[in-house]
Amino acid sequence: MPSTMVVPMKHALHVGALLWSCLAAACSSDTQPGDTSNYAVDGTVVDDRNGHGIAGAKVTFISDALDEASGLSDGSGHYSLVAPVRDGVHFGTLRASAAGYQDSAVQSVYFDGSEHSIELRLRPKGP
Numbered sequence: 427m428p429s430t431m432v433v434p435m436k437h438a439l440h441v442g443a444l445l446w447s448c449l450a451a452a453c454s455s456d457t458q459p460g461d462t463s464n465y466a467v468d469g470t471v472v473d474d475r476n477g478h479g480i481a482g483a484k485v486t487f488i489s490d491a492l493d494e495a496s497g498l499s500d501g502s503g504h505y506s507l508v509a510p511v512r513d514g515v516h517f518g519t520l521r522a523s524a525a526g527y528q529d530s531a532v533q534s535v536y537f538d539g540s541e542h543s544i545e546l547r548l549r550p551k552g553p
Contacts, residue, residue: 461513462493465537468506469544471499471522471530479503480548483524487535491515499524511537522546 471483479502486496491512499505499522509518516537522530527548535542 462510463513463537465509465511465542466506467495467509467520467535467542467544468504469542469546470503471505471524471546471548472503473527474547474549480522480524480527483522483527483546483548485520485522485546487518487520489515489518493518509535509537520544520546522548524548526551 467487471480471485472478473480479499481499481501481503483499483503483505484496485499485505485507486494487507487509488494489509489511493510493512493515495507495509497505497507505522511518518535518537520533520535527550530546530548533544533546535544
């Protein structure tokens with residue numbers, strides 16, 4: 427005949443209280459998984475040959491947690507993005523593309539509290 431283990435009620439209450447306190451401690455942090463902070467990233471997209479700004483270039487930021495922001499450069503090539511970054515993830519990449527140009531090299535971005543003004547250089551397609 428199989429034996430059955432009987433746990434006294436006072437022990438079950440202690441175990442329940444212990445589990446409840448562990449759960450409460452784990453959830454008491456101010457930062458919850460998935461919380462994000464917004465960081466400003468701006469700069470200029472320029473023609474690699476002559477340094478002139480490129481209007482209408484698409485600039486894309488992607489964080490290491492795959493949060494994304496994108497926008498277009500203005501008439502002088504200036505862009506400004508608000509990059510959402512999950513708390514605890516302070517890295518991402520930035521790149522630009524425009525018609526008639528090769529995509530820019532990928533630029534790494536680290537959010538350490540300083541301002542980020544990043545120039546992205548595009549090379550014209552063709553010979």
